[in-house]
Amino acid sequence: MMKAFFNLILLSILSFSAHATIVRGIVTDESGHPLAYASLNAKGSGKGTTANSEGRFQLELPAGSYTLICQFVGFTRQEKAITVTNTPLDVTFKMKRQETRMNEVIVRSGGEDPAYAIIRNAIKKRPEYETPLDSFTCEAYIKTLAKTRGLPKRILGQKIDDKDKQEMGVDSAGKGVIYLSESLTKIAFKAPERMKLEVISGRESGGGGYGFNFPTFIDFYSNNVTVITSQFAPRGFVSPIADGALKYYRYKYLGSFWENGMEITQIKVMPRRNYEPLFTGTINISEGDWHIHSLELQLTKESQLQLMDTLQIRQIHAPIAGAANVWRTQNQSVYYTFKLLGIDAVGTFLNVYNKYDIRPVFPKNYFNKVVMAYDTAVNKHPREYWDSIRPVQLEPEELRDYKVKDSIYKQQRDSAGSKTVRDSLRKHQGKITLPKVFYSGFSRSDFHPEHPTWFSWSGPLKMLQYNTVEGIVTNFQATLSKTWKPQKKYLSFTPHVRYGINNRHMNPWASLTYATLSEATEGDVQTAKNYWVLSGGKRVSQFNKAEPISPLLNSIYTLLEHRNYMKIYENYFTSLRFIKRLENDIRIDASVLYENRLPIDNTTDYSFFKKDRQFTPNYPFEQLSQQFTQHQAVVASVELQYRPGQRYIQYPKRKVAIGSKYPVLALAYTKGINSVLGSDVDYDKWRFSVWDDMNFKLLGLLKYRFNMGGFLNANKVAIQDYQHFNGNQLVLASQYLNSFQLAPYYANSTTASFYMQAHAEHHFNGLLTNKIPLFKKLNWNLVAGANAFWVNSNNHYTEIFAGLENIFKVLRVDVVNGYLSGQKGTWGVRVGFGGLLGGSININ
Structure with missing residues (x-):
């Protein structure tokens, strides 16, 4: 658990070679x-x-x-x-400590420190030095180390026992190395913005991973500096020699020293204000040509640093042989401290850059969509290889860590398929107890090295629901799956049984999934190149297939508030779905569905409180005057997704998309097929969507989604097939960028020939709130935006919102004003997940 936790936090790069x-x-x-x-x-x-x-x-x-x-x-x-x-x-x-001498300096009128004139010269030279070469290659070595100084007894309620500490590689006091890696990478650059990384070798202590090997050039010639990863600070940090640096920093002349016939000026860098994305420390500038010679800069919580408590960056720059007036980073060390959830840790990212070639010859089509490629033998090198190329001598604790953990890993790997190890792993799964059977659930595997079988059981008490149609609802669900790793195949079977206590309806259905995996060692269908899903049986569905309200939240509102927002129907169904991911990153999602749709009505009006209210009918009463009649529907649909300019990382066994500067485009078409298998629907509808995130660094992050579509033919459209706009009438926020926080669930559903829908929200990430005393210390950030749809002059809706996120790193609270079809506005408060950790939580 802890190792995976630090694998999310850390990020880095690369290496060197030598002989004799x-x-x-x-x-x-x-x-x-x-x-x-x-x-x-x-x-x-x-x-x-x-x-x-x-x-x-x-x-x-x-x-x-x-x-x-x-x-x-x-x-x-x-x-x-x-x-x-x-x-x-x-x-x-x-x-010897540098003895700077205070030259005779001219103090300008107003008493300006002479450091400002030097910084202005460095700022003028910054654009020239940011990309001084048309092309170059170099090798970069990185060593990443993470150590704990203390661990709590529990993390998020999970106890850390001695066995957990032993697996992490720490002692009984919770101290020790929890992550150690090395890597060597060749970096190639060609102006204006082409870069490619070839990972030559990488290793992780006690594992078969590749180590951290992403580029970590912390470029202070860039106006906005990214430190290791943008996760530490989405806004980035202002360089001390950025174009607008004088508005953010104060400077103090500390003196100068001579080195190799060149005078170097030492300048103290101080933020003008706290809680701005700014560095503090010293930067040394060469006189006359105004290069960065070296620097020692720090970041703290007052710099809006996320996750880490402190980061200290040291760099030494040096001239490149054979290139007139060109300096590059020679070495870089980043030391960090970290305290969160009771975990006290420190670590380093150490980079050494070598073998600069300023006149490289690149093969034709060398720079392509693959921006990072791993050698097929990246993690296969022996200890002697690392001893021969390592530019930094290992420390005693690092030598011990490699020796002990690599020995354990080798033993586990060599014996992974043995009966003894498999028996031990099965035993470690624990006993199946009544609490696991009825509530928490459990999983089991036979741990076969080539074709493992896996079974999981979901506890029915954990999935209990309540609604006005079925009363108390029990759900039983299990999954049996098998992976054939050499053949890269995956098969799973998942049966479901749902029973309503009040209406005594049994709804059993099942799904069968077959997938071709993208990597032989993975059993996750989400990594599949393509997969088929065959489903069928009898189930309960919401009228809006996007399920705008979760059954759990509906249960809470029904029992406590006497509100039955969720509208459901039963259906006998069969469906076949096919998803394929092409090499050019086009994603095809096609399906065909048959449903025999059955109406079901309320059978109970029980709730804990507010019993004087009346429950609404169990159908979209805003659209229907009475319950729909039983009918059949055959529906076929296809959706294409494509992201232009997608870039990739090529691992030895798979290729992974890492994003693009262009948005995602999606085109969907749905056909209701009349008369086939007794189908009573006849319609054609389409939808075009575009969405993306745009990081404006200091100005924040903009997220948007835009949809348009409509019915080309609406001869026979059942309420289940309308265009529904995902509303929300609960205090808990619904999915951001895909719903309307104050809109009713079905009042605006339509069969119109055209509609438009837009969502946009701007995450300020500390902008503005860093001026407010309490908020800047708590690191609570402003978020604001708007959602809207338009069908016609009688059916349109707009809402605007503003709120705070990153509350305790998890929560987000918005105040929303909504305006429906020109009527008087309504307002409400919505609480959801947002911020450093909460932003990754999927709201359902």
Whole structure:
């Protein structure tokens, strides 16, 4: 659990290669304290390394004479002449703190600090330095480390026992390494915006993963800086040399020092206001050409940092050999601290960039839709390979972690299919108890390595419902599935039984799913290239197939508020659905459905409170004057989805889409087929949709969805086949961007030849609220938007809303005003999920 948790938080990149004699040593300050992650390189050779957290380093160089350069932010650069022979060479660097001297400076009128003139020059040069090369390649090494300093006894109610700690690799006090990985990647760039990554090798301690190997160039020449991942701060952070930086930062001249014949100015960077996406720390700028020489900058909660408590970034930049006046990042270290849900953790992302080639020759069509490709042997390299290419010496705890966890992993992998291990895994599933049978449910697997069988049971008490038609409703559901990994096939069977206590109706149905998987080791149908679903039986359905109200919420409102918003009918049905994902990322979803639709009426008026109210009829009474009559329907539908410009990551066994700058387009067509199998419907309807998220960084995130459609033919349309607009009459918010928070459920349903529907919401992500004292400390963010549909002048609706999200990282509260067909507006409050964690919760 914890390992997966940190896998969501961390993100990174890449590597280096070397051969011959080892040059090793340690970097300390004058008092002997190690300087963690100091940068070292052999002048003119293109070879370099980075010290580990104990200041120790090693570098492999061919025999010859070199000048070894050592750098650390805040310390004077040091050079040592060395001669490499066939025997290992030990080198020690004792670094002196940089002694900056205060030059005679001209103070402008008004007492402006001289740092401002230097920053203005750096800002002028920023566009030129942001993309100084038309093309280049380099290798990047990244080591990612996460360690816990303490764990709670429970996380989200789940107890952490000693066995859990042992599986995580921590001691009984909850301290230890929980994640360690290394990776080596080749980065290729071609102006203006083409980039491709080739992951050469990657490893994770105690697992068969590829490690973190995404690019982590923290580019301070960019106006808006992304640190590791936008999840830490969707708005990004303002660079200290951004075009508008002077509005956000104050600067102080700290002095200058000379290095390799160049004067370097040290400047203190200070935010003008707290709770803005801003850095604090020092940045060193070269005099005359105004490059970033090095920096040490921090982010905290007052910088609107999410998830992490603090981030400290150190970078050293250096000129690229053979390129006039071109500097690139030589090494980068990011140190973070993290406290959440009682978990106390720290870690590092360490990057070393090497082997820059500024005149690469790319093969034809090298830059394509695959922006990241993994070598087929990415995680197959032995320990000796990593010892030969690693530019950063491992620390003792990292050596132990690899040794212990890799040994355990190898043993588990080699014996995974053995009867002993399978018996142990089955035993670990625990006993089937009465509480599991009737409430929480359970699952079982035979853990076969090539064709596992899996069974799950859902506890009926957990699925209890109540409505005015069936009274108390019990549901029984189970799933039996089998995966054939070598053949990449998947089959599952899911039976359902629903019984209404009050009307004594039994509704059994089942579905059979067959899928061709995209990866042999996965049994998840969502990863399938294509799959078929055959369903049939007798079931209960809502008139609006989008199910705008959940059965659980309807049960609560029926019992407590005497409201029966959910309208349902029974149907004998058979359906066949086919979904296929093409290589060009077109998604085809086709289905054919037969229904024998049966009306059902209220059988009870019981509720706990407010019994003086009357329940409404069990049909969309806003559209029908009486209950519909039994009829049959054969309906065929097809939907095409396509996202232009989609980009991909090519793993050794599968290809995964990662998004595009263009929106998703969808076109759907539905046909009600008359007279076939006694069908009583005859209609044709269409729908075109477009949706996307647009991140404006400092200005926030805009999400939108637009639909248009209508009936081409409405000769015979049953109420179940109308165009329904998803309303909501509950305090709990319905699905954002797909519903109307104050609209009734069926009052506006239509068979019109044309309609339009639009949803838009803007997440300010701290903009504006960071000026309000309480909100900025709590990190509560403003969200606002509007929803609307138009059928005709007598049937249209608009609602506007504004609210706060990221409340306790999970909740969102909106105040909504709705205007139906020109009538006097109504207002209400809606509570839902939104924010850092809540935004990923699906509202149903």
